[in-house]
Amino acid sequence: xxxxxxxxxxxxxxxxxxxxxxxxxxxxxxxxxxxxxxxxxxxxxxxxxxxxxxxxxxxxxxxxxxxxxxxxxxxxxxxxxxxxxxxxxxxxxxxxxxxxxxxxxxxxxxxxxxxxxxxxxxxxxxxxxxxxxxxxxxxxxxxxxxxxxxxxxxxxxxxxxxxxxxxxxxxxxxxxxxxxxxxxxxxxxxxxxxxxxxxxxxxxxxxxxxxxxxxxxxxxxxxxxxxxxxxxxxxxxxxxxxxxxxxxxxxxxxxxxxxxxxxxxxxxxxxxxxxxxxxxxxxxxxxxxxxxxxxxxxxxxxxxxxxxxxxxxxxxxxxxxxxxxxxxxxxxxxxxxxxxxxxxxxxxxxxxxxxxxxxxxxxxxxxxxxxxxxxxxxxxxxxxxxxxxxxxxxxxxxxxxxxxxxxxxxxxxxxxxxxxxxxxxxxxxxxxxxxxxxxxxxxxxxxxxx
Amino acid sequence: xxxxxxxxxxxxxxxxxxxxxxxxxxxxxxxxxxxxxxxxxxxxxxxxxxxxxxxxxxxxxxxxxxxxxxxxxxxxxxxxxxxxxxxxxxxxxxxxxxxxxxxxxxxxxxxxxxxxxxxxxxxxxxxxxxxxxxxxxxxxxxxxxxxxxxxxxxxxxxxxxxxxxxxxxxxxxxxxxxxxxxxxxxxxxxxxxxxxxxxxxxxxxxxxxxxxxxxxxxxxxxxxxxxxxxxxxxxxxxxxxxxxxxxxxxxxxxxxxxxxxxxxxxxxxxxxxxxxxxxxxxxxxxxxxxxxx
Numbered sequence: 001x002x003x004x005x006x007x008x009x010x011x012x013x014x015x016x017x018x019x020x021x022x023x024x025x026x027x028x029x030x031x032x033x034x035x036x037x038x039x040x041x042x043x044x045x046x047x048x049x050x051x052x053x054x055x056x057x058x059x060x061x062x063x064x065x066x067x068x069x070x071x072x073x074x075x076x077x078x079x080x081x082x083x084x085x086x087x088x089x090x091x092x093x094x095x096x097x098x099x100x101x102x103x104x105x106x107x108x109x110x111x112x113x114x115x116x117x118x119x120x121x122x123x124x125x126x127x128x129x130x131x132x133x134x135x136x137x138x139x140x141x142x143x144x145x146x147x148x149x150x151x152x153x154x155x156x157x158x159x160x161x162x163x164x165x166x167x168x169x170x171x172x173x174x175x176x177x178x179x180x181x182x183x184x185x186x187x188x189x190x191x192x193x194x195x196x197x198x199x200x201x202x203x204x205x206x207x208x209x210x211x212x213x214x215x216x217x218x219x220x221x222x223x224x225x226x227x228x229x230x231x232x233x234x235x236x237x238x239x240x241x242x243x244x245x246x247x248x249x250x251x252x253x254x255x256x257x258x259x260x261x262x263x264x265x266x267x268x269x270x271x272x273x274x275x276x277x278x279x280x281x282x283x284x285x286x287x288x289x290x291x292x293x294x295x296x297x298x299x300x301x302x303x304x305x306x307x308x309x310x311x312x313x314x315x316x317x318x319x320x321x322x323x324x325x326x327x328x329x330x331x332x333x334x335x336x337x338x339x340x341x342x343x344x345x346x347x348x349x350x351x352x353x354x355x356x357x358x359x360x361x362x363x364x365x366x367x368x369x370x371x372x373x374x375x376x377x378x379x380x381x382x383x384x385x386x387x388x389x390x391x392x393x394x395x396x397x398x399x400x401x402x403x404x405x406x407x408x409x410x411x412x413x414x415x416x417x418x419x420x421x422x423x424x425x426x427x428x429x430x431x432x433x434x435x436x437x438x439x440x441x442x443x444x445x446x447x448x449x450x
Numbered sequence: 451x452x453x454x455x456x457x458x459x460x461x462x463x464x465x466x467x468x469x470x471x472x473x474x475x476x477x478x479x480x481x482x483x484x485x486x487x488x489x490x491x492x493x494x495x496x497x498x499x500x501x502x503x504x505x506x507x508x509x510x511x512x513x514x515x516x517x518x519x520x521x522x523x524x525x526x527x528x529x530x531x532x533x534x535x536x537x538x539x540x541x542x543x544x545x546x547x548x549x550x551x552x553x554x555x556x557x558x559x560x561x562x563x564x565x566x567x568x569x570x571x572x573x574x575x576x577x578x579x580x581x582x583x584x585x586x587x588x589x590x591x592x593x594x595x596x597x598x599x600x601x602x603x604x605x606x607x608x609x610x611x612x613x614x615x616x617x618x619x620x621x622x623x624x625x626x627x628x629x630x631x632x633x634x635x636x637x638x639x640x641x642x643x644x645x646x647x648x649x650x651x652x653x654x655x656x657x658x659x660x661x662x663x664x665x666x667x668x669x670x671x672x673x674x675x676x677x678x679x680x681x682x683x684x685x686x687x688x689x690x691x692x693x694x695x696x697x698x699x700x701x702x703x704x705x706x707x708x709x710x711x712x713x714x715x716x717x718x719x720x721x722x723x724x725x726x727x728x729x730x731x732x733x734x735x736x737x738x739x740x741x742x743x
Binding site: 218219221273274275276277278279283287416417420424427428430431433 | 581689693
């Protein structure tokens, strides 16, 4: 009897293990290529004109599963419609997967040589592994021959450039600006800072009047990181930042130490809200839109919140560039942000001409729709109706009109573990746990790792 | 019915479904984690077998702060056993003593257990808020401005500030376990004690506590294990920050796997937590047996 029980148990165990193994087998494939039907895939077909003889089908992957998701998605579906008439001979097969699964799906597809002809991608750290593996088509030839080179704004393709070749065409960019509450500055007789010294003066003046000068959400870490990144842009300049991030230059040099030292100086001057390391970005934004804290350094996407109906500062905000640092190597035409979202073409695309043309068309048309809404397009766009754009968006547009180069948020430029280390190191400066020298040395360790 | 239950075949048949599910969703993933913990793997690409290197790194690499996180969880375990449980025990003893409004108090103490941890986290975030937080407002209003702190925003106070709600949340849970155990003690014994002239303190120490010892063992085990693998409330309140000040092994494991993409290394942390909990369960049982002897 006992033996029988044992036998049953053994059988049960082996069945259980076999089924779970099988489940695991199919699962590992499944997790690599997330279920597209569940993620809401859409296929839009554009029929080619029957009269033309040569026609091509281009497969396009994006993360816009639904036109109502956000403004970019809305633009994209409009572009898909217009492509039907304007892109003759080309049939676009669109497939969309939701953001996080999209990243996994694309990575797997690229690795398996099954990438679509054209795909949405993020520049820098995300696209680099694909380029390193030779899976992405350089677009320089297309850009030169199609005349897109004259229409794409200077520096726009920087984060899709690897080894002096361009691997993607972005359509819009983001930029971080210092939002200043003019009312609070005027009431307290403080000058909106243009230089770091003025910023420090402003900080002390506000503190003297018992007003918290700057709000930042350090619990999320990236908003805190923004300040060190922006300071490094001013002390070291864009090129030095990009070189260090690309591991071709050292972080352990005076300019980067200086960026951390300046940040420490701000922290010591109590520039930031009390307990900022315990507050999320959303929490930290509230006192700014409530008109209690005069300064907030954030991306241009925050314009929507300032102009929103819950905001009490809608017409009181002035957006300025991050203050300049005396003797710093940075120039005022360098900005923190960048054109990170764009379209790439697979090196294995069946019809390379059609794929390039599609990528170019999607990017240019989306840029136009972005500009019409007051966003920052990476293409020259004519005939934008300025009256429809809100004043703050326009300020930011004017501010960045002469931008020469952009440096991305370091945590998007770096990959996985390095990004985490970087954000933690910056947080340690806020907490007073690391000296600026230690910060620079430990950042350099990232570059020295194999 | 009795005949069916004495039939071994029948027993196996009835246990089988639960056993299969248990193995498939608990035992098997543990073994898979054990396997992953021997890999160098980002969760997507190719993995590389590196043996026990991940475990060596756990204890030799001081930058990750894994040892610190274990220390934090051990502190929490001590607080749970020596602060949380005594409070629960006192409450249970008092409540079971036919207090007026017994049911009302029992419900009140149990509410934090029912409320979602995320809600509790949000609640305490508001209490600790440096600007308009309840705690700082209270301190300022009674003239103790100097005691108003950044609480979860400062590395000095964050750990203590986070442990208070963690310990507080489960007082009601342990209280209820002990309360039920006390209620199940036969009233004859209590009456006998009373007739012999025992005071209520004497009854508590000489009769009630020794009789609910099995439940106390369960409570200690739960408190210790719960502390070692605590995650949710700390994740909501601080996410392990600021600068790893409130990091416990589970939050560190979460960050390692999902933010640093170090699947193998994170799995070795998971395995360590499992091993640590199993070991301590055995140790606690041994300790209780020892006292009995």
